[in-house]
Amino acid sequence: MDKDEILKALANPARMDILNWLKNPEEHFPTQEHPFEMGVCASQFERCGLSQSTVSAHLGTLHRAGLVTSKRVGQWIFYKRNEETIGAFLQQLTQDL
Amino acid sequence: MDKDEILKALANPARMDILNWLKNPEEHFPTQEHPFEMGVCASQFERCGLSQSTVSAHLGTLHRAGLVTSKRVGQWIFYKRNEETIGAFLQQLTQDL
């Protein structure tokens, strides 16, 4: 759990949006045809108006910071919030800051 | 309280160090001759190895984000943590994130 890497990952509105949308997938991704238990399909996040390559990079940043988990299912990759890391980060930040 | 601005301010090791040092001034700034109740004198932070102008810019960033307060006393400017904003930010982040 790299606090500094997480802070940098959070210090970007698009990535913060992604994390927030993942709290209520059914509300924010009504077009997804896969069940939400699998997570949210990467391409769904292009709804923020950014290009596919940019979205992919943001998801990579969130993943490297440990804020999301990903699982490949066939040709898709599904993303979920990593509540464990998020919780641990918040706890540490509350203590450190 | 601009959450995004605060996150950007925190996403830098030098600024995070400054905030942490301010938790225990007597421990981290033994050379300061003014009483710590006034806060910590700006020049004290040059102990991080950065130049005067860079330190001044970091303090400005922290101040604009509301994370520290400053008070001019004579030719010096003293900085303190703004626990109110820090607490509000942590609370909001815990709720939002």
Place this chain on the structure above:
DNA sequence: TCCATATATCGGGAAAATCCGATATATGGA
């Protein structure tokens, strides 16, 4: 008023972040 000290701001160079389109890779299905 003149000088010393403390801090802020300016100008600019280097590095990192952001974004894109194009292309590469991976998977699945015909």
Place this chain on the structure above:
DNA sequence: TCCATATATCGGATTTTCCCGATATATGGA
């Protein structure tokens, strides 16, 4: 095997961040 779809990576342009030395401003004291 060939093609379509999903995602990752590359190359490059633009913007932002970070840092510095030089200079400007503010204060206090002689």
